[in-house]
Amino acid sequence: MSAEDRDRRMQWWREARFGMFIHWGLYAQIGRHEWVMNRERIPMEQYEKYADTWKPKVRPAREWAALARSAGMKYMVMTTKHHEGFCLWDTKQTDYNAMKRGPGRDLVAEYVEACREFGLKIGFYYSLMDWHHPDGAICAKDESARKRFIEFTDGCVRELCSNYGKIDILWYDVSWPLSSPELWESEKRNAMVRELQPDIIINNRSQLPEDFGTPEEHVTAEGKGRDWEACMTFNGSWGYFPTAIDWRPVREVISMLRTASAGQGNLLLNIGPAPDGSVPEEAYDRLLTVGRWLALNGEAVYGKVDRVEGVEWIPTGNWTRKGNTYYFWCHNWSPNELVIGGLKTKLICACLLADGKPLDFEQTENQLIIKGLPEKCPDKLANVAIIKMEFDGEVKQALGAGYVII
Structure with missing residues (x-):
């Protein structure tokens, strides 16, 4: 991969500055964080029932995309499969998916359509870790299980990169339990991704550096010359958590945007929709205000920026x-x-x-x-x-x- 090709693929992203992260899955029905299955050790057979009780409203992704555009965001990244293992698209790799269970439809397809309708670049989040797959843990100790799990992972990623037209970002997460990119076969998989999606950009969470770093819950620039994107919760939880009430105020969101811009990075700010897909009111109100502010001041945020160096702190x-x-x-x-x-x-x-x-x-x-x-x-x-x-x-x-x- 040449530096010239990376610059070509990264150009839009380097000028976009601000994106929306969406964490949405079965865990939204419980409303106690996206790690609730793990943290509360909910039995598998009990947790699986949420796959049939999940009944989102019609096309909620349009609401997210409309809000993202109004907020001044230029792209979105949605969880296609989080750690719980439930796939939000019509996959052939497992019946544990939105088409065959409660929703009865392809939620990823609806998200892609909404992004395109509102002129937003499209990102897919995919958790390598999978608590539901029978080989998701034992693959670390059993080579036959590892091969089966890699085949499953490759199949999922191939579908996501083949079935929805042009995709702009592949955002991997949590490469547990395999301890190396060789065991994950990350280089081979990412080469497949680039063959299917020549313009795609890939984050650094398949145990390879790839195109950009992803500091989490802190807005900290990576080394000079390295692209980076700070992924931040809005209220301390990625998934829907209505009793987590410490929402970041508008001024803090603007401050995070400034820090990202000053370090030639991006801000990916999360919302965790309710089970029906509705955006929490606290996020809605804040993002609309941020959007109005950016309409007046966006020149200082969007486009090609340079790193701020050689200055000292000023209290004002x-x-x-x-x-x-x-x-x-x-x-x-x-x-x-x-x-x-x-x-x-x-x-x-x-x-x-x-x-x-x-x-x-x-x-x-x-x-x-x-x-x-x-x-x-x-x-x-x-x-x-x-x-x-x-x-x-x-x-x-x-x-x-x-x-x-x-």
Whole structure:
């Protein structure tokens, strides 16, 4: 795989910045986290009954896709099979699937149709770990079981990459219990995926680096030159969990977007739909507000960005960057004027991003003072206003811990 081919495949993703993760499965009926089968050690025969009682409403994926587009998201990733082993598509590999059990239809097909209707790129999540398959655990100790489980895994992945037209992302998860990519036969499987889907991008969870890293529950940039996507829960649970009430506020979502953009990464923010497919109200309200904010400030997020380097922390805000254009995300508003110390690069012009209004400024050896700011933050959605600044080169800042540089 050449660097040029990877750049070609990754171009849209590097400019998309924001995606929606969907965790939906039998566990939604229980409503106590997607790991509930494992954490509560629910007997298999008891858990399997949920496959027949699951009756989602008609085409809920349209609601997700409409919300994703309104929120400013550019792509979606949905669980086609989570650790519980229930397949959401019409698979020939097992009867434990949405077509043959309770839903009575192909939920993956509905999701794909919704993504296309609303102009979103399509991602498939697939859990390598499988608590339901009879060989899903003993494959670590029995070679015959391993071969059967690999055949099952290959069959599932082949169907997903063959039956739904163009797919943009394959998002593997949890490579338990096999301890190496050789045992998983990951290189062979991923080569098959790329033959079937030449433009697809693949994450790093088949025990191979592939196209991008996936920090989970923290927004932390990977090494320079490495693509990455932070996958984040909205309320501490991936699956539907109505009593998990600590929902991330709008300002935190915006802050995560800034951190991702500043590190040339993406944010994949999860929602766990209810058993019928409805989006929790808490997620709905927050995402619509984020979307309205991005409609005004998206220039600082989308498209080709550069890593922010050479600057120090400032209590009033932080930066994103495109070349010599820097965007100062002012999350703690500074009435009337904004003062930034230690900048060693000449400022050419500045404006409020949301309205393009030019701002006066004064720059000395140790201070940049942006003048004429309103008394109160002009952003009424999240109290995060962005000041766009054009410099005559890459910004360098020197403050240090002491009052003077030594």
